[in-house]
Amino acid sequence: MGFCPFVTFFWIHLEQGLKIEHFTYLSIFHNCDNMNPEDLGLSTDLLFFKSDGVTTGTPTITYTTICTTKNFSMCLFFLPQSAVIPLHNHPEMTVFSKLLLGSMHIKSYDWVDADSASSSQLRLAKLKADNVFTAPCDTSVLYPTSGGNIHAFTALTPCALLDVIGPPYSKEDGRDCSYYRDFPCSVSIGCTMDGALEALEGETAYGLLEEIEMPKDLKMEGIEYLGPQIIDEPI
Numbered sequence: 001m002g003f004c005p006f007v008t009f010f011w012i013h014l015e016q017g018l019k020i021e022h023f024t025y026l027s028i029f030h031n032c033d034n035m036n037p038e039d040l041g042l043s044t045d046l047l048f049f050k051s052d053g054v055t056t057g058t059p060t061i062t063y064t065t066i067c068t069t070k071n072f073s074m075c076l077f078f079l080p081q082s083a084v085i086p087l088h089n090h091p092e093m094t095v096f097s098k099l100l101l102g103s104m105h106i107k108s109y110d111w112v113d114a115d116s117a118s119s120s121q122l123r124l125a126k127l128k129a130d131n132v133f134t135a136p137c138d139t140s141v142l143y144p145t146s147g148g149n150i151h152a153f154t155a156l157t158p159c160a161l162l163d164v165i166g167p168p169y170s171k172e173d174g175r176d177c178s179y180y181r182d183f184p185c186s187v188s189i190g191c192t193m194d195g196a197l198e199a200l201e202g203e204t205a206y207g208l209l210e211e212i213e214m215p216k217d218l219k220m221e222g223i224e225y226l227g228p229q230i231i232d233e234p235i
């Protein structure tokens with residue numbers, strides 16, 4: 001098995017990424033944008049991507065970890081047609097996402113008041129994206145308080161999605177994953193006057209998000225990464 005120069009590039013920079021510098025952001029972004037399915041051993045010729053969408057029950061989402069360090073993890077997700085990853089957050093994280101194959105609907109929100117440690121069951125969030133993305137498409141980046149930190153995916157066709165997450169989820173460090181259900185609304189109590197005016201003009205939408213347990217019908221299965229390997233020396 002060969003190695004993937006892009007993956008190696010990531011590994012080197014992510015290992016150095018104790019503090020993400022602007023250069024590193026740009027580098028990761030640039031390399032995500034240049035990454036092809038073939039770099040990770042994927043192609044539309046694989047049986048998974050030729051599925052006709054006929055499934056029984058809830059489709060199982062498969063994921064594999066390409067590499068992980070204390071600063072970053074790099075994961076590939078395989079979503080069969082109609083699979084859903086429900087709304088979930090990425091506390092204090094930056095995530096670079098690249099849809100490598102397929103077509104999916106992405107909905108994302110950011111908290112209106114990211115600093116509030118609200119104990120309310122419903123918390124106001126601003127809709128960031130509610131669109132269909134089809135590969136090849138640009139890399140998207142979400143940040144701790146912007147860019148759509150809380151998002152949901154619905155696969156319209158079989159999809160492969162690359163996520164570079166920094167820092168990784170860690171329950172012990174207070175970065176556990178929470179799930180939400182949303183109640184979309186156009187204007188909400190608590191909006192600023194500017195926000196309400198924007199919403200009334202149709203430029204903004206909001207949602208009230210309620211934290212929920214991980215949905216019982218969410219089937220996610222981890223498998224060993226068998227694609228091109230990273231090398232452990234800088235190139």
Ligand SMILES: [Fe+2]
Nearest residue numbers: 088089090151
């Ligand atoms: Fe996510």
